[in-house]
Amino acid sequence: MFSINENYLKLPGSYLFSTIAKKVAAYQSENPEAKVIRLGIGDVTLPLAPAVIKALHGAVDEMGAAETFKGYAPDLGYEFLRSTIAENDYRARGVQIDIDEIFVSDGAKSDSGNIGDIFGQNNKIAVCDPVYPVYVDTNVMAGRSGLYDPDRGLFDGIIYMPCTAENNFIPELPAEKPDIIYLCFPNNPTGTTIPKAELQKWVDYALQIGALIIYDAAYEAYIAEDDVAHTIYECEGAKKCAIELRSFSKNAGFTGTRLGFTVVPKDLKCGDVSLNSLWARRHGTKFNGAPYIVQAAGAAVYSEEGKKQTKEQIAYYMNNAKVIREGLADAGFEVYGGVNAPYIWMKTPQGMSSWDFFDYLLGKVQVVGTPGSGFGPHGEGYFRLTAFGSAQSTLEAVGRIRNL
């Protein structure tokens, strides 16, 4: 008789954003006239940049002609894309990453879940709290946790590092020694980040205790301040202790186009086993490449036109962030983030719970945000708003919330 992976049964309820989607759909079907503004899920709204559209059309034409048709992609991704990444995201910042240290994928969500495949089941995981749910959920699924404790709102056996207004949303080195540490800066969900000097401390710590850092840099393009690292490899020694996840979703609007990459340096070893080889094996065996047309589109993001146009998109979103941040602060709300990231993390008013505030906002002014507690117990009492709406709907949403 076959058996299931019992670890799945530890997960309470459904994936956070599926729950929100269902709640909003239910509300919308009961109130078909309501003009709901969605600042919940971190999904972009601007169309793909003209340079990207042009590259897509060009690649589609290639797929339609025998001489230029592309079948299976190279295991690690097309070299034209990986060399562009190595040049623009790394060499330009003084970091040397070889093209066989870059693995092109269908996005950072898949990678952040799948990367766990190459690690043993007994690794002790540390995550920030609040945190992007995928890090925790996928480790629970892989058996790297105990049971869910509904009273504490967290899983036994996982180290949670509180990030709250009290510590400026910068985690402290944990009391208990972790084996694998997930860090995401600029941070989802808090919209805050960490100075480079602070990040160096984490690298030093990981090297000292033999831990691995999984560094999610999906929001790198939003960094506005000078003392923030754009890649963890700007920190000394990081190539010996860190894997970096990158995404095209937020810098170029690829949420529905799907492209990302993971950097696994060849210096990264466990004993004499190269993690680069392990991930290459995983990548080559359980994945068959991102579509050629999408990889061609990804390369166009790095063209002169592409850079200019995606920079404008980011400026557009960051103006929304400013509108939300300043508008809500002006109305007396306590707000964080939104300077180096497209997220605003606000305190719920009058000590409301995060989900109560979610229901209240949706029911009262038809604005959808994300309950902070959905990201972990230390997110309770907070609420996330995203800057990915249109300028007009963002203004409108801020106006509605101000007049609550």
Place this chain on the structure above:
Amino acid sequence: MFSINENYLKLPGSYLFSTIAKKVAAYQSENPEAKVIRLGIGDVTLPLAPAVIKALHGAVDEMGAAETFKGYAPDLGYEFLRSTIAENDYRARGVQIDIDEIFVSDGAKSDSGNIGDIFGQNNKIAVCDPVYPVYVDTNVMAGRSGLYDPDRGLFDGIIYMPCTAENNFIPELPAEKPDIIYLCFPNNPTGTTIPKAELQKWVDYALQIGALIIYDAAYEAYIAEDDVAHTIYECEGAKKCAIELRSFSKNAGFTGTRLGFTVVPKDLKCGDVSLNSLWARRHGTKFNGAPYIVQAAGAAVYSEEGKKQTKEQIAYYMNNAKVIREGLADAGFEVYGGVNAPYIWMKTPQGMSSWDFFDYLLGKVQVVGTPGSGFGPHGEGYFRLTAFGSAQSTLEAVGRIRNL
């Protein structure tokens, strides 16, 4: 100190097709003038059908305009695609599959590896021998095997079901009871298939012993004979014991475009746990959808024009299969398959080993095939040729092999 997944170390060498690619690249770089013909990896060569290209261009235009731009896709895939699949691949064959039993993915290779996530580690796996390496390798990675036994060429703890000329490449029910059975018909690599009545026996067997069947139907579109099931759900009771994997790679040339789907019926349970819910959780947590433009392209495959054009592509490849099959048989080679599948499975001449014949063919006549032993010990002494080349290069390759 973090630790790796030690199961990866059980895997000998690299993924089969990576090894072949490296060997061919080495040969080609030493012999830059050589006109190598690749009938090795099962990769298509015809460009995407005009209806698909048109849909891609249309979807790209949608992604370039604010009003029609698409961000994150629905968890299970766009409904327009899933309802078309339910109608054309199932209802049209008298099988009722609901749209929430269909999970759109980036391809059957990912799905056939990832599906293992929802099962316990202690399941006993049964595979055909020879077999598509992904089934075995991903289960080894997940810890569902003992060590590799280099003398026998297989992993301890996995049930191998020999498929050879002696049993018409139809596996016999295994002596030892399996928990999860992988079946692929029409079969990769042997190019042969199984009559519907024989498949029903497997469904009955699985139901009787409480086993699960993972049914890979990636080559369904190549079925030419009447008594072959196009989906396992044509067999009575299959919804209670089988998951079906489907691909757009071989029926519509999407190897470099990436699209597939998996059917997990709601009747499929382990105790009172629904596998459909488990897979929905996995799909929603570790994956973020196939690109909108690719899903739109997938739907176009089912349009009137799309059906007509992809049928012509399949006829083209199957004519190649005929050319190989008949040409080699006529020259005295022993050949199988190629009637309901785009693969020809030949006996190596003069008792050569599969890899010796690979090297011999490459070095002597610059034709690349796939060594049968790469698919398992009972593939030793066999060799796979694919029908996915151009008509001209296929003719040329057959001519070269005949004149060996």
